[in-house]
Amino acid sequence: MDQQRTASRPAGHVLVEALIEQGVTDVFGVPGESYLAVLDGFHEHRDRIRFIGCRQEGGAAFMAEAQGKLTGRPGICFVTRGPGATNASIGLHTAFQDSTPMILFIGQVASDQRDREAFQEVDYRQMFGPGTLGMAKWVGEVQDPHRLPEYINRAFHTALQGRPGPVVLVLPEDMLTQLTDAPVLPRAKPAVAWPAPADLLELQARLEAAQRPFVIVGGGGWTAEACAALQDFAHAWRLPVGCAFRFQDLYDNRDPMYAGDVGIGINPALAQRIADADLILAIGPRLGEMTTGGYTLLQAPRPAQQLVHIHAGPEELGRVYAADLMIQSSMSAAALALQQMHPTGGVQELPWLDWTRDAHADYQRNQQATPVAPMDLAAVMQQLDRLLPAESIFTNGAGNYSGWLHRFHRYTALHQGGRTQLAPTSGAMGYGFPAAVAASLLQSQRWVVNIAGDGDFLMTGQEMATAMAHGARRLLCLVVDNGSYGTIRMHQEREYPGRVSGSDLHNPDFAALARAYGWLAFSAARTEEVEPALREAIAAQRPTLIHLKLPVDVSTSRTTLASIRDAALRRQAT
The missing domain is CATH 3.40.50.970 (Thiamin diphosphate (ThDP)-binding fold, Pyr/PP domains)
Incomplete structure (x- = not known):
């Protein structure tokens, strides 16, 4: 201009x-x-x-x-x-x-x-x-x-x-x-904060003195270049890496350093590993309630582990946790600085090589699931991974249904075209479907998949009209319908067993609703019915909704819901 x-x-x-x-x-x-x-x-x-x-x-x-x-x-x-x-x-x-x-x-x-x-x-x-x-x-x-x-x-x-x-x-x-007649101003180029050299030296000393370090990455401000630099750093030091709640696309989930997501429904083996760590290097996350298990996985305000906290905002450093070392830096600068840091004695001298290998093995074991009939959501997530390109974008809103996506889908690190995970750390219901519509319109060359709960989808499902009006193409929406606000139902069963109130839903025929908007649509009540629908949708390359019908107790899983109910009944009895 x-x-x-x-x-x-x-x-x-x-x-x-x-x-x-x-x-x-x-x-x-x-x-x-x-x-x-x-x-x-x-x-x-x-x-x-x-x-x-x-x-x-x-x-x-x-x-x-x-x-x-x-x-x-x-x-x-x-x-x-x-x-x-x-x-x-x-x-x-x-x-x-x-x-x-x-x-x-x-x-x-x-x-x-x-x-x-x-x-x-x-x-x-x-x-x-x-x-x-x-x-x-x-x-x-x-x-x-x-x-x-x-x-x-x-x-x-x-x-x-x-x-x-x-x-x-x-x-x-x-x-x-x-x-x-005011002229417009040039494109904003944000100022970037770099880590202080003395802080990097202290970080290296703390790393080299550690026996069981663990890295947690998250937060905003990441770029594809920064994610690549972070992976180089993790490889140079053979560090196990976990991603904060709903930031799973900041590190390649297929990489041998990857240990899993640190959030709701955390792998118990991963939670124990974080508890056993002697040094936590938190790069970018706020270390909020979801990532820290209600501020217990890392005890507030003074964790049992050494804590190094790198964050872009000075107001966040020291806000909850009294870290041993606090570094204010943008993520792009922090990752590039860490990329230049190497262990003094070489990789083979590091004492935690088995620790890192075992962390990834724990993650891989957690990818295995006991088959569930008639609709196995773990198998559906694996079908999506098999049929779609790795750089596909996955979105979700809030609800227990998202646990299958977070556990069984393997995200690639932040793609050159942008994020591969769009999900609200705020737990906002209704987020995933509009996010998917936006992603499909903004990056039409990529496949976009929204996994939505029945309650979640109907909060913003009218944006199906927006998708059609503006030419969305490679867009899939899987609506997980169990006739319930599943998360609330789970909490009710835990706190007030047998006294469910307000969490039952009366739902429409989601496939018929989608067709009314001009979408391609299918219904499936069994696992084996999903893959043919996915293949037809991919071949059609047009907005498609697949209505997955589940029993109400699959809001978590039959086993989990039953155990919650039994534990609550025992607590009441005593």
């Missing part, structure tokens, strides 16, 4: 020009009267940027969050004031907890109507208030159209720098229609 441009045009058009300058080619949203000038700007520049109209703001925000995960640049979402913003808040919260760069643009009432509780008026600084427990890193409101490029520049830098996360920009309706 020519920085000397002085032609006056509506601020709404300037905003679109600024997005184009930032490299944005697609944005998600639901149109609203509060930002009509921006929509006109999208029409003006429709050959350079696409506005993907969605069916509900929650779905649009989830799509933008997925865009941020896939590209490493801020995902973009536009919604109108009041109801639009409140609907979109779930995607904003997901981006915050997942450390995903995202910008939510919200239309606002006209400036001369502020503070009167005008139609759909909300104070977004109060609603999304920035902070370590808020929903956004920063909330700004643009009053002066001439300063609009400044605000957009700040929004991109804030979303990308330090711990990545979401930003909110509020756009008064009258400001967007005013003329301005």
Whole structure:
């Protein structure tokens, strides 16, 4: 964009020009009267940027969050004031907890109507208030159209720098229609923090003194180059590597250093290995509740293991855990620095070679499952792995059904085209399907698979219309239908055995519903019925839904649910 441009045009058009300058080619949203000038700007520049109209703001925000995960640049979402913003808040919260760069643009009432509780008026600084427990890193409101490029520049830098996360920009309706000759600013290039040399020397000394080290990777800000550098580091030191909750695509699950995912339903052998470790090297994760087993796998605030915590955000270091060594660094810089570090005595002198080999063997054993009839979800995940390319993108929302995906699918490390796992660490139901739609539209050359629960899918399933409207192709959705909010049912059986309440579901015929939207659709009640449907869907290369019908007690597994129920009954008896 020519920085000397002085032609006056509506601020709404300037905003679109600024997005184009930032490299944005697609944005998600639901149109609203509060930002009509921006929509006109999208029409003006429709050959350079696409506005993907969605069916509900929650779905649009989830799509933008997925865009941020896939590209490493801020995902973009536009919604109108009041109801639009409140609907979109779930995607904003997901981006915050997942450390995903995202910008939510919200239309606002006209400036001369502020503070009167005008139609759909909300104070977004109060609603999304920035902070370590808020929903956004920063909330700004643009009053002066001439300063609009400044605000957009700040929004991109804030979303990308330090711990990545979401930003909110509020756009008064009258400001967007005013003329301005303000030039847009160049593409944001975030500042990068590198590890201090003295900290790297201390880390090397702690590693060389360890007997049973373990690496946990996670968090935002990773690139394909950084993931490759991390794998080089792990190989140079023969370190066992586990991935934090729903960050399984940061390390190749087929690699001999891989030990499994550190999250909900952790392999008991892996949990014991972490407990037995004498040094934990946490590279990127916040070490939140899900990854630490409710802050017990690593005891807060002072773990039994030595802890080295590398994180991009200074506010996170020392927040929960009193680490022995804290290093503030972006993941791209940290991984490249670690790649240059090698053991002084050579690989064969390291005392933990058997420890690492056994950790991977534990992971491989956990990949083996006892067959379940009539529908074996472990076998279905293995069918998907066998039939689809390794770089396929897998998405899910929240629910016990996701445990089969996390355990039995083997993720490849962050692909050159972006992430291979899109899943909410915030536990947001309804996330997986819009994320899959976004991935299919943004990266149409890759296969995208959404695994959804029945309760999960119906929260955002209307975005099937968005997929069809905008030409999605290689998109599969498997709906696991057991007629229940399975996770809640599991907790009820544990805490209040025999007193299930509110968690039963009355579901539609999901295949018929998908066909109504123009999707290809199949139903399957037995394992052997799934593979033919998958093969036909892959051959058709069009959006396809497969309705998997399961008994209610497969929400976890028959064995697990029965053991939970029996344990709760024994506890009540005593």
